[in-house]
Amino acid sequence: MINRKTTQKLDQNAFARGEAILIDKDYRWSSFKVIHEFRKVAGVRKMGHAGTLDPLATGLLIVCTGKMTKQIDTFQNLHKIYTGTITLGKSTPTMDAESQPDSEFGIEGITEEKILALLPKFTGEIEQVPPMYSAVNYAGKKLYEIARKGKTVHREPRKVTVSRFDITEINLPEVNFKVECSKGTYIRVLAHDLGARLGCGGYLSELRRTAIGEHRVEDAFTIHELRAMERIELIVEN
Numbered sequence: 001m002i003n004r005k006t007t008q009k010l011d012q013n014a015f016a017r018g019e020a021i022l023i024d025k026d027y028r029w030s031s032f033k034v035i036h037e038f039r040k041v042a043g044v045r046k047m048g049h050a051g052t053l054d055p056l057a058t059g060l061l062i063v064c065t066g067k068m069t070k071q072i073d074t075f076q077n078l079h080k081i082y083t084g085t086i087t088l089g090k091s092t093p094t095m096d097a098e099s100q101p102d103s104e105f106g107i108e109g110i111t112e113e114k115i116l117a118l119l120p121k122f123t124g125e126i127e128q129v130p131p132m133y134s135a136v137n138y139a140g141k142k143l144y145e146i147a148r149k150g151k152t153v154h155r156e157p158r159k160v161t162v163s164r165f166d167i168t169e170i171n172l173p174e175v176n177f178k179v180e181c182s183k184g185t186y187i188r189v190l191a192h193d194l195g196a197r198l199g200c201g202g203y204l205s206e207l208r209r210t211a212i213g214e215h216r217v218e219d220a221f222t223i224h225e226l227r228a229m230e231r232i233e234l235i236v237e238n
Helices: 012-017 031-042 066-076 112-122 143-147 187-198 223-228
Strands: 020-025 047-049 058-065 080-088 124-128 158-171 174-181 202-212
Touching: 012 066, 020 031, 020 066, 031 047, 031 058, 031 223, 047 066, 058 066, 080 187, 112 124, 112 158, 112 187, 124 187, 174 187, 187 202
Parallel strands: 058 202
Antiparallel strands: 020 058, 047 058, 080 174, 080 202, 124 158, 158 174
C-alpha cells in the first residue's frame, strides 16, 4: 500500500505490475476524474478505485493498478468512516447539495434532545431505499437516468450496517456527524431519513470519507501532491 509513510521510489513499471495507493479526492472531482488524472501520473492504463465518492464529497479513495485491481472487491468490503454536515429544514431531490431544495420546513421545534433520541433508529442493521439519483441498475438503466427524466420507480430496500452514528456538533440548521458503516450505505439517505423523522426535512450538505478499514485519509496524497513528488520517478526502465 502506497501512502505518506512510503519511503521507496516508484516508477511506471511498479505501477504496471500492481500497486494500491491512497488518494484524497478533491471537492467537485468525480471518482472517475481521479482515475483519469492519476493515469497521467502513473503512466498506466489498468487501474480502478475501491468505492465511489460523489463529486461533492471529498476524502479517501483507494486506487489499484495492474494486478492489484484484483483486490478492489476486498477493499470495497471494508467498513468506512465519514464525517459531514446535515442541513435541516430543507430537502433536495438528490438528498445532497447537488440539487436545489424543493421543499422547506420550519425547525423551531427541533432540539438536540430530539435529534439524539432518533440516532438508535439509524444504528445497527437497518434498511435503506436507494435514492433515485444513484447508479443502481433498474431495467437496464441507471436510476439517475430515470430520475433526470422526472420519473420515479419502486426501489426495494437494502440492508446495511451502521456501526456508529455520532453527532459531533449542533448549530441549527446544521448538524455535524461522524458515521462508521458497511459497504453500500448511502450517507445522504441517512441525512434525508433523519430529517424526515424529525418532520423538518434534511439533506447532506457536506461529506468527507476519512477511513476505509485501517487506511486513513491523513496518510493519503492529493493528485496535486503526486504530480509534484520528486521521489516518484516516472521513468520506464529499459
